[in-house]
Amino acid sequence: MSDAEEFWNERYAERERIWSGHPNQALVDTVSPLAPGRALDLGCGEGADSIWLAEQGWTVTGVDVSETAIARAQAEAEHRDLPITWVAADLATWVPSEKFDLVSACFLHSPIEFPRTEVLRRAADSIVSGGHLLLVGHAEPPPWSRYAEEAADQAEIHGDDHAGDDEHDDEHDDGHGQGHRHGQHHVFLGPVQELESLDLGEEWEPLTVELRERPATGPEGQQAVLRDSVVLVRRR
Numbered sequence: 719m720s721d722a723e724e725f726w727n728e729r730y731a732e733r734e735r736i737w738s739g740h741p742n743q744a745l746v747d748t749v750s751p752l753a754p755g756r757a758l759d760l761g762c763g764e765g766a767d768s769i770w771l772a773e774q775g776w777t778v779t780g781v782d783v784s785e786t787a788i789a790r791a792q793a794e795a796e797h798r799d800l801p802i803t804w805v806a807a808d809l810a811t812w813v814p815s816e817k818f819d820l821v822s823a824c825f826l827h828s829p830i831e832f833p834r835t836e837v838l839r840r841a842a843d844s845i846v847s848g849g850h851l852l853l854v855g856h857a858e859p860p861p862w863s864r865y866a867e868e869a870a871d872q873a874e875i876h877g878d879d880h881a882g883d884d885e886h887d888d889e890h891d892d893g894h895g896q897g898h899r900h901g902q903h904h905v906f907l908g909p910v911q912e913l914e915s916l917d918l919g920e921e922w923e924p925l926t927v928e929l930r931e932r933p934a935t936g937p938e939g940q941q942a943v944l945r946d947s948v949v950l951v952r953r954r
């Protein structure tokens with residue numbers, strides 16, 4: 719079992735459900751205007767985004783390193799009678815064997831070592847001409863995150879206002895992730911940095927590169943406005 723598999727299975731075992739079951743709003747806003755085709759959901763977790771995509775008519779493959787998360791996603795999809803392909807695999811080594819019209823990576827953050835840029839570039843390679851790559855992620859950590867302080871240090875080091883920490887908390891998370899094990903591995907990026915880090919080249923047309931704010935509630939009921947990076951690019 720890889721470190722990623724062990725970490726994320728433990729994380730999902732903490733509770734019967736970690737995430738809200740609702741699709742990410744940035745996905746809904748960004749993908750709704752697109753014509754459905756084949757979609758790949760990277761780090762699909764408990765499957766809310768994949769399920770929403772399937773309900774919109776997309777043919778969906780959801781990949782996640784946690785078998786626990788995949789089992790929950792699969793059960794929910796079966797309950798809704800949605801034919802989604804679920805893959806329990808480590809994206810560090812998994813290579814897409816087919817082509818996609820959309821690759822979505824929402825909050826594909828991990829507090830342990832994870833070759834995120836390599837994974838995203840490889841997934842981008844699987845997108846057909848005219849297809850889209852959507853990246854939605856934390857531009858900075860939620861203020862209740864246990865790693866917010868560490869993130870501030872990282873931001874200072876990187877001279878980057880939008881650099882964040884490795885914690886993946888959102889309003890649905892209880893903030894008790896165990897990212898302390900390798901907390902220094904992940905730096906959250908602002909939308910421009912996110913796009914630049916992939917270095918996709920002229921073949922890709924940026925359609926959305928923006929910082930979005932959304933209200934959120936922390937594990938103790940704290941209210942905050944979280945800032946997300948939203949990047950949508952289209953392959954020419």
Ligand SMILES: C[S@@+](CC[C@H](N)C(=O)[O-])C[C@H]1O[C@@H](n2cnc3c(N)ncnc32)[C@H](O)[C@@H]1O
Pocket residue numbers: 722726737742760761762763764767781782783784787807808809810823824825826827828832886
């Ligand atoms: C913060 S959660 C986001 C889940 C979901 N996309 C969402 O927006 O709610 C990150 C997800 O990435 C998955 N993940 C982390 N590292 C991974 C890896 N190496 N391979 C595949 N999935 C991974 C985790 O299991 C987890 O489900």
